[in-house]
Amino acid sequence: MAQVAVLKRGRRRMLIAVPLLACLAASGCLFAPREAEPPETGTIVRYLEQIAPVNTWDNLETSAEATHAPGWEAAISSLSFMYEPDPVAENQFPGVFTGWNRDKELAFINALYNAKVTIVAQMRNPAFVVPPSSGSESLWEDVIYDLTVTSTVDASKVRYRGLADIKFTLEANFWYISEWHDRQGESDPDSGQLLSTMGVLRGSFASK
């Protein structure tokens, strides 16, 4: 009886060890990333360490102007992220923003950057006074961002300008964007025309 028990125990250990060893062996080839090209001179994308909310927010501008998605992805919280559109964008794309989380935000930014566009961005208006970061949460109210998206296919330019509230959260050692509330579209400083928020930009890519 004791021998049978020992055999059963041995078989059970094999059943545990085999898949563990198999996955470790397989991970080397199945999960090997590609070799990268060394950085080209003159194309260095310079991000700031996300040790303050202002660095995290300004990295969005760097990411947009370089159409470099990893920079935007790094600024979005992986624990909890929500986006709330302004009512006009929500009405224009009903249902699209329900449960807008990190995955949807990343899908949007990759789709935008992959769509043959160039972007000129100013993620905070010069008059905005950056509140000093403190504690583990920081709320920015009334920040005005401005993006101009130019299609390299037909050279058309579409400008987005919105007033937003942004909540930053300190996770481990770095600040991430955990909430983005678009409140209203702002006027084009040059023409005075009312412009859409990034909710319309997000909705356009998420709904098609």
Add this chain to the structure above:
Amino acid sequence: MLVAAQSRGNLRCRTVGCARRLGWPALLVLLLAAFAGAAPAQDDEEGAPADSTSGLSALQQARSQVAAGAFPDDGRFFLGLTQEPKAGIRANVQKYTWFGQSTTTALFRSSAQAVGTLEWSWDRYRKQQKTVDSRKGGLTYNFGKQIPLVTTIDGSWNWSEDRTTNTAGYANLFKVDNKLVNLTSSQQKFQALGLMNSVRLGANYNDQAGLNQNQRSEFREGTVQGGVQSGWAMSPGVIVAGRLSGTATGGTRLLADLSSPSSAHGDSVGVGVYFNRGIGTGSIAMTRSSFEKKYLEFRRNANGLVDTVGLDDADKVVTELETRDALSLDLRHAFRIGDFGGTLAASHTTDDQAVATGVAGLKQRAQDSADMTLTYASGRDSLVAFGKVGESWDDQRIKAATASRGRQFVRRREFQFNWYRTLFKATKMNLQYHEELTQDVAENRFNENDKDRLQADFAAKVERAWADRFRTNMVFSFRQTRDISIRGSASSNNNQKDSYELVPGFSWNLAPWITLDQNYRLYIQYTDYLYSYLPTVTRKDDYNKRGDLVTKIVLVPNQRLRFTVRHDSNRRFNATKSVEDAAGSSFYHRDLEQDISKIRLDMVYTVTPGVTFECGTYRTRDDKTSIGRTDSVTRTDSGEIVVGTRVDKTWGVKKDIEVSAMVKKINAYGPSVTASSADFWEADVWLKWLF
């Protein structure tokens, strides 16, 4: 095919004609007529149970009244009527809201119900120059068992005016006025022609007028839709099922000042085999669907973004013809053999979308995925292995282009293994290993955004319940993340992050009236920039450490009083790599030290049943030292105090009158607290009367 197209066209014409001739008021009359027509209907004992899609809470309440005997189903046609007016006010840091609503529920013989709702609300925003006036109305009639089909007819009206003045002084009126009448009827699982069948029919009429930036956007459209599903049991445990559905919409649309007919029609065909035999349970299904839609649209650019800047009004709007074809194949299987079990799922979908007028042209998408889970449970061990592979792509051919843009691929591979084991009595262990690779690939390098992200993590958790009053747990985790941009134009920030985390903690019920919880968390992350050795790359390797200690004490001296005290203390360091010696040892320069201490006190006191007094406060002190040639030290303090009351009271034998009130006064201070957030009320107060 031609006959089918003609009949579909006739159907659309009839719908459009009906909508045009009758309009919204006539359809409302139809709705009321249908409601009235239900009165002489014969009681059908074989009818299906009632179903509803709107006014659900009121209907549920009405049903509960029947169940409670408030309206006995004694053969009379009209069983009873309830009115439920409600009014209140809400306030928070963002806005004040005044609201009122009324719900009327009428119960009829054979489980038939009618629910009418009227709602009004008015919002005034604290931080913006903005008001929103909203009015809604609705009427739902559920035929219950009065007719053989499960049938619901409902009408709704939604009206709102949003007046916003932005920071530049531009005042905009955003207005929506929508009226909808909807009829759905279905019969589930009935036998006919040797098959098990289900049928669903529906029709609606939608009338919407909108205004934004002085541009009108209106439509009046009617839709009819139907679907049938039939199943055939070809052998024990094997069913072959087919599905067919179609929809047709017709009406008119107005955009800016241009009016045009609109139409849409679509169909969907599906077939599937479902089995439940010795090999397990599963299904294989295929669905093909398509639709064609003609409508007015603002002119869009190649990316599908509205682009009307600089155009004359006549050129801003175009008549668009959109077509879409989709195909999906699904395979699902679940099995169990002895101690082993597993699931397998695989799918293939394609989706082609084309616009005839817009520059965006043709967009194509496809997705393939397969995932498998294997489980094994025996004795004290339980193993779960999960694997997933998938590939999706999208492509676009711009209007008038001779070639497609190129496929944008996203490839994913994922593996996860969990081992659960009971180590000793009341001691459990969970080991998890997870690895995931995501790759973005642009075909023919049509962009420079190729990138890979590899994430591997391992976590071990041990929990022990020493006694009923004392529990401990310990978590250790390691995570490695590699973010790699493939192209030289974007690879300067390629990095590898190694994170280590150790979290011991305990929960101790010292006495029935006091509980102590404490958790410590140590977190270290090393970032290695893969090209930091190049002089042109300014990124330097770094590490970040953080320690958190969270202590929480809950005191419950008696049933009416509850105190919670929580203290968060955390300390962190950031350091940047300065040099690496010949032996490969790295030296780091500490450049930031931060201590954050937060204490929070909360108290809840039950004054009388249904009335509680609540208060809470916290204070945070944040000391930060930036280390450089000259150290800079900053200290910031922030805090908040909340005092409030909650009341939940009812009066009357049947709780006819109900009052709910939550009122809190919030005062806050700190570096990121603005004037409007420093002093405000939070409230949710309402009165409801049921008669």
